[in-house]
Amino acid sequence: AWYQTRFAMPWDGDSHQVSLRFGSVNYLADVWLNGAYLGQHVGGHLPFNFEIGAHLRPEANLLVLRVDGRLAPTQVPPGRESSGYGSWDPPRQYPDVSFDYFPYCGIQRPVQLVSTAPGALADLTVVTEIAGADGMVHVSLKRAAADDVIARLTLRGHGAEVRGELTMGEQAETTLRVSQAAFWSPAAPHRYELTVELLRDGLPFDRYSLPIGIRTIAVEGDQLLLNGEPIMLRGFGRHEDFPVLGRGFHAAVAVKDYGLMQWLGANSFRTTHYPYAEETLELADRLGFLVIDEIPAVGLCFDDGEANIAERLRMCEQQTHELVQRDKNHPSVIMWCLANEPRSYQGDVVPFFRTLYDLTKRLDPTRPATLVSDLGVLEESFAFYDVVCMNRYYGWYTEQGRLETGAARLAEELDAIYARFPKPLILTEFGADAIAGMHAQPPEMWSEEYQAELIRRYIAVLNSKPYVVGQHVWNLCDFKTGQGVMRAGGLNHKGIFTRDRRPKLAAHVLRELWSIRPKTEDRRPEPAAPSNAEAQRARDAET
Numbered sequence: 001a002w003y004q005t006r007f008a009m010p011w012d013g014d015s016h017q018v019s020l021r022f023g024s025v026n027y028l029a030d031v032w033l034n035g036a037y038l039g040q041h042v043g044g045h046l047p048f049n050f051e052i053g054a055h056l057r058p059e060a061n062l063l064v065l066r067v068d069g070r071l072a073p074t075q076v077p078p079g080r081e082s083s084g085y086g087s088w089d090p091p092r093q094y095p096d097v098s099f100d101y102f103p104y105c106g107i108q109r110p111v112q113l114v115s116t117a118p119g120a121l122a123d124l125t126v127v128t129e130i131a132g133a134d135g136m137v138h139v140s141l142k143r144a145a146a147d148d149v150i151a152r153l154t155l156r157g158h159g160a161e162v163r164g165e166l167t168m169g170e171q172a173e174t175t176l177r178v179s180q181a182a183f184w185s186p187a188a189p190h191r192y193e194l195t196v197e198l199l200r201d202g203l204p205f206d207r208y209s210l211p212i213g214i215r216t217i218a219v220e221g222d223q224l225l226l227n228g229e230p231i232m233l234r235g236f237g238r239h240e241d242f243p244v245l246g247r248g249f250h251a252a253v254a255v256k257d258y259g260l261m262q263w264l265g266a267n268s269f270r271t272t273h274y275p276y277a278e279e280t281l282e283l284a285d286r287l288g289f290l291v292i293d294e295i296p297a298v299g300l301c302f303d304d305g306e307a308n309i310a311e312r313l314r315m316c317e318q319q320t321h322e323l324v325q326r327d328k329n330h331p332s333v334i335m336w337c338l339a340n341e342p343r344s345y346q347g348d349v350v351p352f353f354r355t356l357y358d359l360t361k362r363l364d365p366t367r368p369a370t371l372v373s374d375l376g377v378l379e380e381s382f383a384f385y386d387v388v389c390m391n392r393y394y395g396w397y398t399e400q401g402r403l404e405t406g407a408a409r410l411a412e413e414l415d416a417i418y419a420r421f422p423k424p425l426i427l428t429e430f431g432a433d434a435i436a437g438m439h440a441q442p443p444e445m446w447s448e449e450y451q452a453e454l455i456r457r458y459i460a461v462l463n464s465k466p467y468v469v470g471q472h473v474w475n476l477c478d479f480k481t482g483q484g485v486m487r488a489g490g491l492n493h494k495g496i497f498t499r500d501r502r503p504k505l506a507a508h509v510l511r512e513l514w515s516i517r518p519k520t521e522d523r524r525p526e527p528a529a530p531s532n533a534e535a536q537r538a539r540d541a542e543t
Contacts, residue, residue, distance in 0.1 A: 001106050003065040007113070009058050016115040018056055020063070021049040023109025023277065026247075027075065028068040034061055043076065043315060045274040045296055046322040049114070069105025071097060074311040076319060077273075077298045093484030098299040099273065100492060101239055102480040104247040108240075109277050119145035120206040121196060126329050127366055128214045130227060135181030135214035137162075141196065142171045150199040155212075157192035158182040183227050184213025184331045186267040189288030191331070213285060213331025219368050219386045222467040224424045226290070226334070233290060233470030234514050235261065235268035237429055240276055241479040243499055249277040256501055257476065258287055264507065265514030270372075270428055270472055273298035273340045275323050284332035292370070292389075292428075293327055294337035295319040302346040313352055317359055324363040336360050339371040341391060344379055353381040372428045376413055382421045390417065391429035391474070395454050401445055407457040411464070418467050426470030430458050433493040434504055436478075448505035451496070455506050459513055473510065477501060 009018075022029065026044025030037070034057060038050040071079030077099050097103050123142035128135060141151055146169050153164040155176050162176045182190035191211045198206040218225045225231065238257070240247045254277070261269070268290035275293060284291050297316050302309055320338065327333050338356045342349065353371060360369045368386035373379035382388050392413070395406025410430075418425060434451035443450035455473060462471045478495035481487045491499060496506040 001067045001069070003067070003107060005063050007061050007063065009056065009061070010113070011115060016053075016117055017051065017120075018053045019049045019051045019114050019116075021047060021112045021114050022107070023047050023111065023249075025065070025067055025107050026069060026105055027071070030066045030068075032064040043296070043319055043322075044108070045276075046319060047109075047278075047326060048322075065107065067106050069103060071103065073304055073308050074315070076296055076300070076312055076315040078301055078312065093482035093487065095482050097482060098301070100481055101241070101273070102246070102482060102490075106248075108247050109249050117205045119143055119147065119149065119198070119200070121198060121208050123325075124196060124208065124210060124329070126194065126210065126212050128212070128216065128331075130181075130183065130214070130216050131177075133180050135178040135183065137176040137178065137192075137194070137212065137214065138173070139164075139176065139194070139196075140171070140173045141168060143168070143198075144170075146170050147200075149205075152197045152199060154195045154197075155192050156195075158190060160192070178214065181214050184215040184288075185227060186288040186290060189213065189286065189331075191285065210329060211285065212329065215331050217334045217367055219424055222418070222422060222424050222469075224368075224387065224469040231290070231469070233268040233292075233426060233472065235266040235270075235289075235470075235472050236476040237270050237272040237472055237474045238276075238476045239272065239479040240274075240280075241477070241499070246480070249279065251279060254280050254283060258283055258289070260497060260501060260503075260507075261289070261476070262287070264511050266510075268292070268470070268472070269476070270294060270337065272475075275327070278326065281327060281330045281332060285330055289332055290334050291330070291332045292335045292337050292426075293323060293333045294340065294372075295323050297339040298341065300339055300342040302343060302349050302352070309352065313355065316356055320356060320359055321363065324360065328364055333367070335367055335387065336364070336369045337372060337389070338369060339373075341372060341374045344373065344375055344381065350380050354384065357381075357384060370426075377417050377420050382417075382423070386423070387469075388417060388421050388423050388425045389428045389470075390425065392427060393430065393432075395457075396432045396445070403443070403450075403454055403457055406454070407461050410458060411461045414461070414465055414468065418465075422467070424469040425465075425467055426472065427458070427462055427468065428470070428472045429474035430471075431455060431474040431494045431496075431506075434506065435488065435493055436498050436502065436504055446493075451494075451504065452506040452509040455496075456509055456513070473506075 024045050029041045033052050033055045036055045041048040073079050122144045125140040127138040148167055151166050151168045155162040160178050164174050166172055166174050184190050191213050194212050195209045197204050223230045242253045270292040271294045274296040357369055370385050370387040370389045372389040374391045394409045395403050399406040432451040432454045434448045435446050438447045440447035443453045462468045475495045477497045478491050478493050478499040481492050483490045496504055
């Protein structure tokens with residue numbers, strides 16, 4: 001695909017550094033400005049930029065972008081010829097890819113013209129801690145200049161105003177203490193406004209504001225702790241997908257999806273299977289949703305030679321760098337996810353995933369790191385990842401039509417996984433396809449009743465396991481895939497809403513199961529229902 005646009009400079013850029021910032025171009029982008037080649041970026045869903053001051057004109061600038069969306073074995077996600085099924089396996093769908101969503105190509109998020117003053121703030125990192133009732137806000141600043149300037153910091157919100165000032169060259173660090181802080185959580189997503197102002201010779205030349213949330217996230221034993229308290233994640237895997245728009249970002253669709261999740265009582269989601277738009281995470285911060293943030297490493301394979309594997313590792317490292325750099329200051333982001341359903345059975349992949357884990361911990365030691373597997377106890381990398389995340393479809397891809405058998409297998413396997421890896425466990429995908437309007441009693445596959453009953457039985461199993469800290473249904477909405485015999489109409493129908501956001505029966509069932517629960521809670525199994533006599537005594541005591 002080729003894109004072309006013309007623009008004039010909206011300001012005097014002689015004294016500023018001017019760059020072009022692309023929010024997401026999928027997959028390989030080559031960029032020219034006024035006939036000059038600016039460079040190339042490989043990999044979709046994450047931002048990149050080029051400095052353009054040397055090629056900029058006051059009027060009539062011509063920007064040209066070439067996008068190549070064809071998949072190759074060394075890319076992340078990899079192309080079909082490197083899918084791990086072998087050359088004998090016939091194509092499963094069209095387009096024939098190694099993942100289960102449509103391979104949209106092109107510009108998918110905003111393109112912005114950015115101007116910064118010489119020596120302006122180049123990076124800002126915020127890490128928060130809780131000390132009793134107070135919040136500790138650790139701030140790291142970086143500049144692309146070595147001269148000394150004054151950095152003036154102000155933190156405002158919830159009746160508090162905290163100030164700090166320091167001299168800095170290329171970098172500096174400081175801590176602001178907020179007394180009686182209002183902590184960020186799904187139940188109360190309180191935020192403060194952090195403002196950093198740089199002054200040279202007493203005059204301000206750069207100013208940046210960032211909304212922050214004071215919160216902590218940690219793994220302790222088999223618990224996931226938010227602000228020191230156990231948290232249960234209830235939510236979804238999702239896709240950035242909508243009729244007509246494809247994967248192009250649209251604010252109204254994002255707002256609608258959050259409204260649907262709030263209606264259901266959800267408090268979280270995973271960015272399956274790529275980083276979502278920055279505007280989506282800003283809404284998560286504002287509304288109090290917990291996010292497992294995932295790089296585009298879906299369907300990684302390890303059967304096509306060391307050179308290809310090494311290149312995919314390099315791409316995963318690049319994407320991890322870009323993701324952490326982009327999203328590190330969002331309080332909603334509580335976990336990094338470094339792969340979805342890798343084909344770990346194809347060899348010794350532990351060094352590959354150990355490298356990614358160690359890199360992530362160097363970039364951000366404050367958040368847990370995980371990968372999502374469908375191998376259960378055979379996923380060796382669970383030994384060192386912080387949280388066990390697993391996808392399961394008993395009663396759909398196996399045990400078809402046998403809901404009771406599928407639920408029993410799930411319960412048995414969860415205990416086996418926990419016995420080997422005694423860590424917090426999240427079931428990151430479960431569900432069944434349902435064609436909207438198709439009904440059956442007793443429930444049969446593809447009916448709304450079957451999907452609803454499978455989800456009800458799965459959640460009953462998950463609620464009975466005290467080490468399970470998350471239940472993410474696959475999927476929030478039906479989404480576009482390639483054409484194939486398993487995908488009626490070129491759609492995955494596992495959404496509890498249709499692609500145009502109409503509820504199926506399962507949506508009402510989930511609302512019943514989730515809405516009555518607080519968003520922050522302990523994770524003890526459900527107590528047994530009280531007897532009639534006990535219930536009457538409780539009512540008498542309450543009276």
